[in-house]
Amino acid sequence: MATIYRPPAEHPHLDATDPGLLGAVVRGEARLSPQQALELLRSMPLTGLGRWADARARAIHGDTLRSYVIDRNINYTNVCNAKCTFCAFRRDADDHDAYTLEASEIHDKIAELVAIGGTQILMQGGMNPDLPLDWYLELLASIKEKFPGVHVHAFSPPEFIEFVHFFNPPGEDLEAKIRWVMVRLKEAGLDSLPGGGGEIFSHPVRRKIGLGKCDAEAWLTTMYVAHTLGLFTSATMMFGHIEGLADRVHHMKLVRDWQDRVLREGGATVEDAIGPSAAHAQAFGHYKAFISWPFQRENTPLGRVKDWGAKPEDTGPFPGDVVANLEGTGDPKAHPEFGRRVRMSGASMYLRTQAVSRLMLDNIYSIGASWVTMGPHIGQVALMYGANDMGSVMMEENVVSSAGTTYCLDEAVLCRLIRGAGFVPAQRNNGYDLIRVHDGPDSPDLKVTDWSEHRTRRLHIQNTKPEAEHAAKLTIGGAEKSV
Numbered sequence: 369m370a371t372i373y374r375p376p377a378e379h380p381h382l383d384a385t386d387p388g389l390l391g392a393v394v395r396g397e398a399r400l401s402p403q404q405a406l407e408l409l410r411s412m413p414l415t416g417l418g419r420w421a422d423a424r425a426r427a428i429h430g431d432t433l434r435s436y437v438i439d440r441n442i443n444y445t446n447v448c449n450a451k452c453t454f455c456a457f458r459r460d461a462d463d464h465d466a467y468t469l470e471a472s473e474i475h476d477k478i479a480e481l482v483a484i485g486g487t488q489i490l491m492q493g494g495m496n497p498d499l500p501l502d503w504y505l506e507l508l509a510s511i512k513e514k515f516p517g518v519h520v521h522a523f524s525p526p527e528f529i530e531f532v533h534f535f536n537p538p539g540e541d542l543e544a545k546i547r548w549v550m551v552r553l554k555e556a557g558l559d560s561l562p563g564g565g566g567e568i569f570s571h572p573v574r575r576k577i578g579l580g581k582c583d584a585e586a587w588l589t590t591m592y593v594a595h596t597l598g599l600f601t602s603a604t605m606m607f608g609h610i611e612g613l614a615d616r617v618h619h620m621k622l623v624r625d626w627q628d629r630v631l632r633e634g635g636a637t638v639e640d641a642i643g644p645s646a647a648h649a650q651a652f653g654h655y656k657a658f659i660s661w662p663f664q665r666e667n668t669p670l671g672r673v674k675d676w677g678a679k680p681e682d683t684g685p686f687p688g689d690v691v692a693n694l695e696g697t698g699d700p701k702a703h704p705e706f707g708r709r710v711r712m713s714g715a716s717m718y719l720r721t722q723a724v725s726r727l728m729l730d731n732i733y734s735i736g737a738s739w740v741t742m743g744p745h746i747g748q749v750a751l752m753y754g755a756n757d758m759g760s761v762m763m764e765e766n767v768v769s770s771a772g773t774t775y776c777l778d779e780a781v782l783c784r785l786i787r788g789a790g791f792v793p794a795q796r797n798n799g800y801d802l803i804r805v806h807d808g809p810d811s812p813d814l815k816v817t818d819w820s821e822h823r824t825r826r827l828h829i830q831n832t833k834p835e836a837e838h839a840a841k842l843t844i845g846g847a848e849k850s851v
């Protein structure tokens with residue numbers, strides 16, 4: 369009989385590197401305390417951390433298969449009334465390169481996706497005050513009418529909070545207002561929510577970098593509403609800027625706590641929490657995945673902030689670490705340079721952070737590698753540092769690419785990377801059900817005889833409609849497509 373979900377116990381008196389503790393975490397019998405997670409993030413040698421995270425990933429996902437999805441990012445508008453300091457994508461409505469896609473343009477993009485075996489769209493935009501609720505309802509309905517088999521993963525929590533401001537729905541509090549809007553979007557065709565806009569939850573950091581964006585409470589409440597409506601969501605974290613290491617752990621802790629809550633209230637079993645149980649999850653939702661990535665600085669206001677250590681007077685601990693605490697309540701005045709210096713993350717810190725997320729987030733099924741920002745080979749290595757999923761082939765991406773880093777991979781390359789890491793690639797759907805296991809000679813990568821046609825490309829897409837003359841080209845299934 370399935371065991372009802374109950375979080376594993378913490379053992380805060382144990383040293384974070386105690387093999388007994390970490391072995392129990394791997395088996396799902398113990399839970400890291402935030403302090404222990406912080407100690408691992410700060411000081412455990414990278415390879416050791418990777419071994420424990422890999423062991424935990426294998427305990428949940430086995431030794432054989434690692435997944436990917438074929439979806440398409442569609443950024444339906446770049447008009448946004450927020451001014452996040454890390455964003456190079458947003459435009460004001462009267463900027464010459466502001467755009468909002470027509471429904472027919474979105475349909476064309478989905479048709480291209482379906483032609484290469486894609487199963488899902490990830491649709492996010494700026495927060496555009498000129499679009500009424502009916503625009504979204506009609507768009508979703510038209511997508512479902514034309515492409516009933518395509519999963520619509522759309523509208524991150526900051527967009528929902530702005531929907532509440534734009535549409536002024538009835539409801540006695542924010543949760544009720546979000547619910548009113550979300551019910552209607554779900555009825556029109558919304559299938560799940562992406563975890564965009566998570567950034568870093570702690571108030572001092574969020575107030576500095578997410579100008580005009582919702583706070584952590586609103587973000588988490590939006591996801592909670594989605595879960596109670598039976599929707600899957602993902603959670604994200606963008607690190608490697610002004611935050612301290614404790615802020616990252618605090619962020620993970622909040623995701624874990626809210627996941628505990630929804631699993632408990634939903635009457636989930638342990639299998640529901642960390643097993644691919646899409647069928648049951650139609651009755652209740654939860655976070656299915658966590659993906660973290662380092663801040664990409666190009667073309668962003670935050671990216672122009674000097675690195676810590678760039679000035680002779682930059683001595684002592686990083687300002688973000690002085691301010692941060694595990695409760696997310698740090699005093700921004702604790703260091704005069706807080707918010708005025710960044711600490712960028714490279715590959716090593718990316719892998720450390722991801723590995724800790726795998727060990728800390730014991731109630732989340734999937735940890736996604738971020739090859740889009742880190743490059744295909746670090747993405748591949750990430751499969752040995754706790755990640756079980758390589759995310760999506762990249763047909764189109766306009767947000768982090770605007771900030772300077774987008775690698776572009778097709779399905780054959782993605783499968784080759786997974787196989788090269790020692791696993792069998794498997795295509796999944798949004799619910800993490802595996803729909804094709806590539807263990808035979810007809811696998812996308814094993815059919816390739818000339819890899820020159822499948823080179824990894826780096827994109828830097830202009831902030832104009834993708835059809836514009838600057839649009840980059842990507843080879844997908846042997847044919848060049850505008851992205």
Ligand code: SF4
Pocket residue numbers: 448449450451452455456457458493494495526581
């Ligand atoms: S990150 Fe999103 S919400 Fe923030 S300014 Fe850019 S488009 Fe707007």
